[in-house]
Amino acid sequence: MAIDGVLVDPERAVVSVYDRGFLYGDSIFETIRTYAGEPFELEAHLERLAWSAERVGLTLPLGPAALAEETRRLLAEIRARGASGEHTIRIMVTRGEGPMGLDPTPAVSARRVVFLEPMKGPPPEAYLDGVSVITVTTYRPSDAARGAKVGNYLESILAIREARAAGAHEALIVDTRGVVLEGTTSNVLAIKGGLLLTPPATLTILPGITRKLVLAAAPDAGLVAREVVLTTADLLAADELLLTSTIREVLPVVRVDGTPIGSGKPGPKTRTLHAAFRARAGLEPPHSP
Numbered sequence: 001m002a003i004d005g006v007l008v009d010p011e012r013a014v015v016s017v018y019d020r021g022f023l024y025g026d027s028i029f030e031t032i033r034t035y036a037g038e039p040f041e042l043e044a045h046l047e048r049l050a051w052s053a054e055r056v057g058l059t060l061p062l063g064p065a066a067l068a069e070e071t072r073r074l075l076a077e078i079r080a081r082g083a084s085g086e087h088t089i090r091i092m093v094t095r096g097e098g099p100m101g102l103d104p105t106p107a108v109s110a111r112r113v114v115f116l117e118p119m120k121g122p123p124p125e126a127y128l129d130g131v132s133v134i135t136v137t138t139y140r141p142s143d144a145a146r147g148a149k150v151g152n153y154l155e156s157i158l159a160i161r162e163a164r165a166a167g168a169h170e171a172l173i174v175d176t177r178g179v180v181l182e183g184t185t186s187n188v189l190a191i192k193g194g195l196l197l198t199p200p201a202t203l204t205i206l207p208g209i210t211r212k213l214v215l216a217a218a219p220d221a222g223l224v225a226r227e228v229v230l231t232t233a234d235l236l237a238a239d240e241l242l243l244t245s246t247i248r249e250v251l252p253v254v255r256v257d258g259t260p261i262g263s264g265k266p267g268p269k270t271r272t273l274h275a276a277f278r279a280r281a282g283l284e285p286p287h288s289p
């Protein structure tokens with residue numbers, strides 16, 4: 001873990017209780033993973049971090065290029081200290097310390113904390129058997145930040161709490177008009193015939209980097225990608241359903257609110273799409289059933 005660019009032991013890492021990330025969730029972040037030790041799509045993640053910063057009026061302590069260099073340096077440093085295998089990298093930037101009170105103007109020095117954790121994705125069974133999700137209709141307080149990846153995940157925390165209580169892997173957020181937005185930490189895509197459908201980025205969703213890469217890989221899997229407004233009924237009527245995120249890549253969904261999707265088993269097109277995504281990233285095909 002590193003604070004403001006300096007590696008520290010996690011048990012010694014200290015941030016002020018006056019930090020606005022702690023006080024108000026006044027922060028933004030990115031979660032990145034490595035493949036063969038290299039951070040995947042690092043520049044795209046840092047561009048999105050800059051985009052999030054702009055949306056919440058936070059001045060990044062370092063520009064994207066300097067943050068990329070720092071991230072690579074930190075990875076090299078932990079390896080020099082004996083770390084091995086793949087890592088998840090969470091880059092979190094808070095608005096920094098300020099006096100109690102919502103007004104952000106006194107906080108002038110953004111703080112960055114980089115978590116470098118061993119990579120832990122879903123288990124192979126999740127890909128082979130598929131996962132269940134529930135839908136949760138909720139109001140999103142973060143709408144004001146128009147899709148920025150802000151540290152305040154309260155509605156998603158409450159939604160994932162419901163999902164876990166129902167034994168589901170993920171909760172899909174549905175807005176108060178009945179429009180499906182995304183998962184708590186994932187984007188959702190449906191396959192219907194030859195179409196790969198997903199909610200448009202113009203909704204208040206996080207425009208996932210994996211979502212974008214998977215949409216681009218659609219033709220490799222014989223699918224035509226379309227961004228369309230989807231309701232829960234559209235999800236239930238899909239042939240196949242899947243989640244995308246940095247950590248999950250492409251994960252088949254086999255149940256929504258207890259109702260099986262398609263055959264109730266991971267579909268062949270999802271598997272082909274996952275392989276196409278991995279091929280484009282220069283990776284081996286996913287686990288075979």
Ligand SMILES: Cc1ncc(COP(=O)(O)O)c(C=O)c1O
Pocket residue numbers: 031182183184185186187205206207208209210211244245246247
């Ligand atoms: C709300 C939300 N949507 C979607 C995603 C997936 O984005 P990406 O593919 O860039 O990891 C995430 C990732 O954490 C997320 O938090």
